[in-house]
Amino acid sequence: MSVVPGEVDTARQPPMTVPLRHFVVGTGFLLAGVVAGAVAAVGGTSGLGTLAHVHLLLAGWVCLTIMGAMTQFVPVWSGAALHSERLATAQLWLVSGGLAGFATSLFTATLASAPVFAAAMLVGFWTFVYNVGRTLLPQAPYDVTERHFGVALGFFLLVTLLGFLLAVDFVRPAFAGLPVTRADVVSAHVTLAVFGAVTTTVLGALYQLATMFTQTSLHGVDVPLRRVEEAGYPAGVALLAVGRLVDSVLLARVGAVLLVAALAAFTVILARRLLETQVDWTPMLSRYAVATAGFAAWAALALPAWVADPLAPAALFGAPGTVHLFVVGAVGFVVLGTLYHVVPFIVWVHRYSDLLGYEAVPMIDDLYSDRVAAADLGCFVAGTALLVAADLLGLPAAVAAAGGVLVLAGSALFVANLLSVIRTHSPASVAGILLGRSVDSSETRPDESAEPSD
Template sequence: MGAMTQFVPVWSNVPVHSRRLANAALALVAVGVAGLAGAFLAASVHWIHGFGGLLVLGVWAFAYNLARTLPPVREFDATEAHFAFALACFVALAALGFVLAFDLSTPVLPVAGVARPQVVGAHATLAVFGAILATVFGALYQLATMFTQTEIAGRERHLARVEYAYPAGVLALATGRLFAVRPLAAAGALAMAAGALAFAVLLGKKLYEGRVERTPMLSRYAVVAVALAAWSPLAAREWVADPLGRDALFGPTAGGHLLFVGVVGFVVMGSLYHVVPFIVWVHRYSDRLGFEQVPMIDDLYDDRLAAVDGALLTFGAVTLILGQTGVAPGQATIAGGVALAGGFVAFAANLVGVVYRHGRVLPERFHGRPENAD
């Protein structure tokens, strides 16, 4: 939500519709999530409704605010179209979540003629593939072309068109799961997987074509392309057999790490390798450019540590997945997990180091200069 609040105004080049509403949405969501988690821990159904309601209001306020920030529908580019789709998913999944919470105390689902697992399936589908992955795709449409200094042209437009099967597939899969319509869910799953594969090819092609210096960001995006290309056919195979199954909610059982670490995790980490140094650079060095020697953005972090954490994370994820699928012996799972944890620590240390060494965190606290105000 925070990333979208930043990206949408930047990429559409408009101010956010209402900053007050953005702050109010954050307050509602923060109180709602914290309260909801507390209510679940306390097993208190009464409070689940109350805080769940706040959470729904917060998510809806967030979606409304950003929908008003986006340009009119007919001017959408690929990024904005994906963001709009993700926002619609946010609205729907919050409503489904509230119905689920309500059903805990007052069984409303039997009246509507749907079983609880069906609603859970639709809710989870919209959350992971609609809200999260569609946002990731939308952002990558911009980031992957911007940072490789390439553009989508010629026959690649067809790939981008095939990729539009992805949101349509998510919609069909979620609807099929909600009403337990097997053919619809299977068709949606196939379309979704095809769209995801097309996107993986597109991303890989851009990264291959780009004649720019390799950065930690781009090498992590390359892992994303490979992981996505591996995940989509596996998920398609699993879903054609059983699109409604609880075990196959997010695709193949062992594919969970492929999706959540290989795709989502590496996108987030790759992007943070640019975002954190960039923000620090803008605050600290952008005003001095031309007056004195300033480091480049990519000089702020430690290249060797970045290489180490990338290698640890990639090795860890691959080993863990091979161990889980039974290709490698069981100890591989543990070794992979340890390597992953080590990689996370190295990654966090590198970025915290950027803020510590270049961010002037302490002097700012002492001087209280208002240079961070936007």
């Protein structure tokens, strides 16, 4: 693998601290969410605690990672300067502060404050949408990744608006007199969040990452499959969400079939990229392989369940008992694999890229520990397998608890490995990234008057 892929314009990236700050805070929510899930698996939390667990992982870890990744790679891939670094910092603290307060209000059942914290998250997410949207807007005509990101930004606007209304409904009826119920809005909210905002972003990023870091390109059957995914996936999400909102089985069923078919088409594309890879296997690709299997298994189970009844509460995430399969086994492993490249990539560019030719520098994949990466992968795979088995087979709570402990161990190893990259190689410390000023690569450049080494 090349040190820095030639397709990216690293001169366009924001200061290092901007995306890394999102990733560091996001990993904190990962640990908090996994702990909450492990406690929930043994019955240690209420129903609201389980809701907090879901938000810590999805709105916290996954969405903050998406926000940091878009802030980093939209300028890099699109060749445009980020609209505002200040807004990128503001979005992080609004979302993370709002989420921390919202989760606390759920855990403690002090729901009077929930709308306030939900409002902070709403403003933070809309700030993110505005900032990235303003960066993307002048870049037409858009490529496949940019088109997915644009659609995902629209989903972020909708899902956060519904989320705010649901938080208000905790303390004051928000849907009284309307033709929709709270349960209808929850179903639409989940659909737009998990399958809309999150998964649309994941698919768009993988079109770039899976080709770039396997050194392959779409060809043959990939091209019509991509057209199926691009047309069918957003339409499927929209129809499924609207069908669930208005209790229309027909709309929801058509949307569900489109969504599953489109995601299955993309899964074939991703599998072909991994099979045709021209580079050595890395932690990024290993986790993408697990995600590919997760997407395929989820689609096979979801299609008959959603055709039968896409409005059933048990089928909210697909077939009954597949929430961990999709959220952790598919989306989660994509996020894990991406972070295993993105964090070292950002640190490497700012610390070492300008030293090439002046002194020996490490490769990107040399910045983290291979042994720790292998250990966390084993924990994540084993833990996810136990959680999925417990969900699908109705196994005792002890099995789910064991799975949660393994995922927690994998999370701790994963976070430690990435933080070691920052601690050992970054021009800024972890504390400096969280609280300090922006750092860019110009601060680590060698003396330009020096003679390059041979």
